Amino acid sequence: MTKQPLQHLAIIMDGNGRWAKQKGLNRTKGHEKGAEVIRDITTYCSTHPTIESVTFYAFSTENWKRPKMEVEFLMRLLDRYLQHELATYQAHDIRFKAIGNIEAFSQKLQDRIQHVEEATKENRSLTQILALNYGGRAEITAAVNQLIAKGKRDITEADISSALQTPYRDVDLLIRTSGEERISNYLLWQISYAEFYFSQTLWPDFTTTELDEILDDFQHRNRRFGGINE
Ligand code: FPP
Numbered sequence: 456m457t458k459q460p461l462q463h464l465a466i467i468m469d470g471n472g473r474w475a476k477q478k479g480l481n482r483t484k485g486h487e488k489g490a491e492v493i494r495d496i497t498t499y500c501s502t503h504p505t506i507e508s509v510t511f512y513a514f515s516t517e518n519w520k521r522p523k524m525e526v527e528f529l530m531r532l533l534d535r536y537l538q539h540e541l542a543t544y545q546a547h548d549i550r551f552k553a554i555g556n557i558e559a560f561s562q563k564l565q566d567r568i569q570h571v572e573e574a575t576k577e578n579r580s581l582t583q584i585l586a587l588n589y590g591g592r593a594e595i596t597a598a599v600n601q602l603i604a605k606g607k608r609d610i611t612e613a614d615i616s617s618a619l620q621t622p623y624r625d626v627d628l629l630i631r632t633s634g635e636e637r638i639s640n641y642l643l644w645q646i647s648y649a650e651f652y653f654s655q656t657l658w659p660d661f662t663t664t665e666l667d668e669i670l671d672d673f674q675h676r677n678r679r680f681g682g683i684n685e
Contacts, residue, residue, distance in 0.1 A: 459674075461506055461670065462505055462506065463510070463624050463628075464500065464506055464509045464510070465512075465629045465649070466511050466512065466630045467512045467629070467630070467632070468632060468661075469631060469632050469633035470633030470657030471485030471486050473657055474657040475659075486532055488659035492659060493511055495662070496666060497543075497549060498543065498549075501549050502580075509581065509582075509583055510554070512639070513585045513587055515586075516556075516588055530564060533564065537568065541575070544571070545574075549575065549582070549583050550575045551575045551583050552582055554589055555590075557587055560587070586641070590640045591643030591644065592643065595615065598619045598620075599618075601618050625649070626645045628649060628669075629651050629652070630652045630653075631651075631654070632654045632656050632657060632658045632661055636653045648681075
């Protein structure tokens, strides 16, 4: 059994709405609790010996289809989250990075994102990446267009990898909560050899204890990357 160091963890946080509904609350309460869970999981990852980056799917290119009020709430929540989170990032030596097309956001929110990225760029214990207005196909398409614009010919996989917004590294483990078993246009290029874990837990109920169990499960996976066991 190969012991694989887990360096890049990716998470699809699903189930905020169902969590709120089960409790007779407005969907927005589920998102608020979900944001608190992002904080707990991020600080936990910053103390983990091998995890270098954790990428959360916070807003997809498809999420604009939600009712206007919910979209506006998510934007305000993100702004509040980042404003509040800066102290947490600094206290735990966490670098913050956004991926996705943030130009679609208000200028105020774009400024906030850039400010927090800039303020945390020297931090090293972990990179927390928030995928915001993100779509995997859009990311790959943009990378290819960028290479064409540079006059690149005979484009290789390595060229595309380095032109992506997430050139950090491939995803080792992808977790999706709430029992749904879909990829939803997430990190399509980077998950080629990722291990998947589908949890039944709704995101607002997800804990570091469950993450620990999943990390333990990951250690027992037999990753062959297309090869065979020796
Ligand atoms: C899925 O729940 C969740 C999202 C729309 C993305 C995750 C958003 C958060 C955790 C909230 C805030 C994020 C930040 C960074 C402040 P859902 O609404 O699809 O749940 P449902 O499938 O049960 O309806």
